Amino acid sequence: MSLIGRRPPEAAPLPATPVGAACAHCGATVPTGQRFCCTGCEGAHALVQGLGLDAFYRRRDAAEGTLRPAVDLPAIEFAQSVLPQKDGTQALELMVAGLTCGACVWLVEQALAAEPDVLSARVSLSARRLRVTWRGDAARANALAALLARLGFRVAPWSPACLRATEDAEGRALVRALGIACFGMMNVMLVSVAVWVGSDMGEATRHALHWVAAAIALPVVLVAGMPFYRNAIAGIRAGRLNMDLAVSLGVLATTLMSVSEAARNGPFTWFDGATALLALLLAGRVLDRAARRRARQAVAELLALQEGTLTLLGPDGAARAVPVDAPRPGDRVLVAAGERLRLDAVLDDATALLDTAATTGESLPRGFAPGEALPAGAINMGAPFVARVTASARDGSLAAMARLLERAEQARGRYVDIADRAVRFYVPVVHVVALATFLGWWLGMGVSWQAALVPAVAALIVACPCGFAIAVPAVQAVAVGALFRRGVLVANGTALERLAAADIAVLDKTGTLTEGHPTLLPGDWTAAELRVAAGVARSSRHPLARALVAACPDAPVVRGVVEIPGRGLMRDGAAVLGSARFLGLDGDGAGLTLWFRPGATAQPVAFRFADRLRAEAPATVAALAQLGLAPELLSGDAAPAVAAVAAQAGIANWQAGVDPAAKAARIEALRRAGSHPLMVGDGINDAAALALAHVSACPEAGTDLAQTASDLVLRGEAPLAALPGAIRTARRAQRLARQNIAFSLAYNVVAVPMAILGLVTPFIAALVMASSSLVVILNALRAESGDALRAEKEG
Numbered sequence: 001m002s003l004i005g006r007r008p009p010e011a012a013p014l015p016a017t018p019v020g021a022a023c024a025h026c027g028a029t030v031p032t033g034q035r036f037c038c039t040g041c042e043g044a045h046a047l048v049q050g051l052g053l054d055a056f057y058r059r060r061d062a063a064e065g066t067l068r069p070a071v072d073l074p075a076i077e078f079a080q081s082v083l084p085q086k087d088g089t090q091a092l093e094l095m096v097a098g099l100t101c102g103a104c105v106w107l108v109e110q111a112l113a114a115e116p117d118v119l120s121a122r123v124s125l126s127a128r129r130l131r132v133t134w135r136g137d138a139a140r141a142n143a144l145a146a147l148l149a150r151l152g153f154r155v156a157p158w159s160p161a162c163l164r165a166t167e168d169a170e171g172r173a174l175v176r177a178l179g180i181a182c183f184g185m186m187n188v189m190l191v192s193v194a195v196w197v198g199s200d201m202g203e204a205t206r207h208a209l210h211w212v213a214a215a216i217a218l219p220v221v222l223v224a225g226m227p228f229y230r231n232a233i234a235g236i237r238a239g240r241l242n243m244d245l246a247v248s249l250g251v252l253a254t255t256l257m258s259v260s261e262a263a264r265n266g267p268f269t270w271f272d273g274a275t276a277l278l279a280l281l282l283a284g285r286v287l288d289r290a291a292r293r294r295a296r297q298a299v300a301e302l303l304a305l306q307e308g309t310l311t312l313l314g315p316d317g318a319a320r321a322v323p324v325d326a327p328r329p330g331d332r333v334l335v336a337a338g339e340r341l342r343l344d345a346v347l348d349d350a351t352a353l354l355d356t357a358a359t360t361g362e363s364l365p366r367g368f369a370p371g372e373a374l375p376a377g378a379i380n381m382g383a384p385f386v387a388r389v390t391a392s393a394r395d396g397s398l399a400a401m402a403r404l405l406e407r408a409e410q411a412r413g414r415y416v417d418i419a420d421r422a423v424r425f426y427v428p429v430v431h432v433v434a435l436a437t438f439l440g441w442w443l444g445m446g447v448s449w450q451a452a453l454v455p456a457v458a459a460l461i462v463a464c465p466c467g468f469a470i471a472v473p474a475v476q477a478v479a480v481g482a483l484f485r486r487g488v489l490v491a492n493g494t495a496l497e498r499l500a501a502a503d504i505a506v507l508d509k510t511g512t513l514t515e516g517h518p519t520l521l522p523g524d525w526t527a528a529e530l531r532v533a534a535g536v537a538r539s540s541r542h543p544l545a546r547a548l549v550a551a552c553p554d555a556p557v558v559r560g561v562v563e564i565p566g567r568g569l570m571r572d573g574a575a576v577l578g579s580a581r582f583l584g585l586d587g588d589g590a591g592l593t594l595w596f597r598p599g600a601t602a603q604p605v606a607f608r609f610a611d612r613l614r615a616e617a618p619a620t621v622a623a624l625a626q627l628g629l630a631p632e633l634l635s636g637d638a639a640p641a642v643a644a645v646a647a648q649a650g651i652a653n654w655q656a657g658v659d660p661a662a663k664a665a666r667i668e669a670l671r672r673a674g675s676h677p678l679m680v681g682d683g684i685n686d687a688a689a690l691a692l693a694h695v696s697a698c699p700e701a702g703t704d705l706a707q708t709a710s711d712l713v714l715r716g717e718a719p720l721a722a723l724p725g726a727i728r729t730a731r732r733a734q735r736l737a738r739q740n741i742a743f744s745l746a747y748n749v750v751a752v753p754m755a756i757l758g759l760v761t762p763f764i765a766a767l768v769m770a771s772s773s774l775v776v777i778l779n780a781l782r783a784e785s786g787d788a789l790r791a792e793k794e795g
Contacts, residue, residue: 064276078141081157083394085133089119092141093158094130096123096148111151112144126658129158174286177224181279184220185272188213192272203265210262211268217271221255224278249323249431250460251277257457310342311335313386325393335380344376344396345387345460353382356636365542367565377684381541382565397661430748434459459755462748475740479733487716488726495711497737498695499730501676503622506667506689508681509635509645512699513617513720518592518609518681520545520551525596525605531555533596536569536577544594545569547576547609563637592641610724611641616721619651622723629678632659634666636685663689682706697723740776764780 024035083091096108112121112132117140118538121132125253129149134140145155191213191257195206228251231244252275259268311334312322319334332348335341341354347368355365356378365381368374374387374399414678442449464750480490490496510516525533530548534555537545540563550557562570568578575583576597583595592609621631633654635642642656658666663681667689670677679686679693682685682702690696690709698710699719707713714722754760 024656031623045410050570076145076156078145078155078157079138082138082647084138089133089135090138090140091131091133092144094132094145094148094155095158096128096130097154107151108148110151111147115144115147118144130155162238171286174227177227178279178282178286179219179616181224181275182281184216184224185275185279187216188220188272188275191216192269195268206267207262207265210265213269213271214259214262217255217258217275219280220275221251224275224282225251227282228278238358247277247281253434253457253460257453260453283787327389328392329389332386334384334386335382336384337382339380341374341376341378341380341387343389344391344392345389346372347372347374347385348388349385351382351565352385352387355376355381367567394766429462430752433752433756440667440756441758453756455758455760458758458760459752462751462755462760475737475779479729483722483726483729486725487714487719487722489713491707491711495695496730496733498676498711499678499727500734502629502678502695502727504632504670504675504677505621505629506632506634506650506670506677506679506693507621508683508686509633509637509642511682511702512680513645514611514613514650516701517611519612520547521608523606523608525607527603529596529598530607530661532558532598533577533605535592536561536571536596537594540561540569540577544592544607544609548594548607568594611645613645613648614718615719616718620720621649621651624727627724627727629727634663634689636660660685660688664692665693680720697726736779736782740779743775743779 026242027455078092078094078134081092083093085091108130109121109122112118115134117134117136119133119135121130123130132144136146148155169196191209195201195209195213198206201209210547225248228244228248232248235245254270254274254277258271258274260266261269309321310324311319312327312328313319313332313334327343333343333345335352347370352368352371352374354368354374356375374388376396420725437459438449438452440452441447441455442452445452479496483490489534507513530552532555534549534552535558537548537557538557539561540546558571560571561576563576564570564582568575568582570576574597577594580586580595582592583597583604585595592611594607594609596605596607598605631649631651633646633649633651634654635645635654636658637656639656642654646652646654655666663686667677669681671692671694676694679689679696680698681687681696682689682699684703684705686698687703687705687709690698690706695712696710697712697714698706700707700713700715701719702710702713712723712726714720751760
């Protein structure tokens, strides 16, 4: 029996809420003597109790009023969005507003799981996306949505557009914490400078300034440090130690020591150091968050190719506009000239000419025969045609590519950098030593706990993970700046470390090794023939026709020209420009060739084109090989064109006719074999492979989706030329990062014992810690100087 409409068991009466307390359900402030802010919350609270899910109120961490049920529910027919499954069950995907914490996820999943016909309910907190499956009729979807509404959650059918509308609560929290930390740092500095330089300052004045600094710093450290504290606690619960734990302990220990010094009116406090450390680390965290959000947008941009409406043909041939997710396999759709095919289909018409560059990477549009599969994302370059849908929007090739991107992002998010690997060994040792120092002085030496805290905190300050915290970021910042000045934009925080480990270079052809557009080659034709042919070609949108026009831009338009899609151009009933077969010739029609017949009795003229190889491509391929990266070419183009480019670029290993899924499969195969592939591509068809690769790069002229999925963006007129230098810089940066970590360890081996023995005061410890950070930064600057020297030699 469904819980919808079931009267919950009577709950034991609870005392009235005192003044200023929160609503028992949504957390909003309520008047004196009331438990709930509205009747909706009272009903939702009773429902939660009836479901036996009272633990939600102990787990939740939501903003005030977030879960207040809506008075008037929107009239949405959720049954229309149900997806029938092959096993006879029903599935529904919903966008759930009001999810703010893990407790909300738990409540939604448990409430739906309590329904006897529900098989599963899974919520993604980051995407606010719910997928629920059940046995029964599709109409059950309305009742399940109503259950969530009664709990205070607002729901709507999920669509690809929801990805762009998803709230980035964590990002806003980080920016807010950064603002608080910067505000506190600047104000604490104003107070601290007076203490540091005021050697003739009276004790009463100094004591007052200590407490002014404490009044500013304590709430800043408490609030702005929450992102680190939460991650540190989460790591402890998961049984692992991370950099956030080391940072949290260092900041809190420094703050507590400063409070102790303020209480006893010591000469100095270190509130300025604690707030400055938080501000710097939060700034790096915000930049990293922005990079991750950019990666998530790749999926939204890919699915945007499917957004919009299409023309559905009914059984009687009547046409009507419907949303892209309405057609089911077997339905017939009409694709107009210039329109994008938004679903996978087969041609149900005589012929079609499609530009499939977005999905296959083919440099030229190609014709399709009746019954041939048509890829989603292709653009109709010819006459309107009818196609029969083979897969719905959720199950098609574009959705599959989006899932590949999501999987790749999750895999890349699990990547652990050098500093986190080192801190696993560093954190427990240092902080056990600090605790032992405190206990040794307090219990072993018999001093007071305040006095014992001084050497313990001095040891923590000396061993504060500042060196570790900036060892890698400092090198990366310098290297990233140097690469930017050389035309390489680094878009991912761990890109340099992964680039340094690359051992195979997998390259796309069209737009990567080549310029991406055909150009006219010299031939046995006159300027007059070129001028007339270009005038005829002005009536076509075919890439070769446009290249012919570009070769003679002042050619006047020839009137009376009719285009036969996929074949050529006719005038006065005769074929004048097109393929060899179209003109009835037996000559060589292979490759990028247009044949032109100036007159009925004139000898046909061949205009040959080439997708010109980038001038820097051969040298780049050779340089990659010298760096130990075996070059490999993957292209969706025909074998003759791929073989020609591979020969010109000096690549022995190449594959032609490779679709996006095959490219991604090749990258996965290389990774399973233990290789670290560098993928270089520029098209939508390369996005999945770019995201799955160990590290990836894209020329600046590439599609937005390819750039979003890449770790590096290569800029300039010769983008490939910067790639070998980027690899050298990345490898040098990793050597310097390891040197910084080694120095930090050696410095701790010398300084920590001195602090344990009481030979280092907190003031001296702070100076030594700052000096070690300065040494790390100066060593990091060598990444730029070495890169500059190499650039000068290469120039």
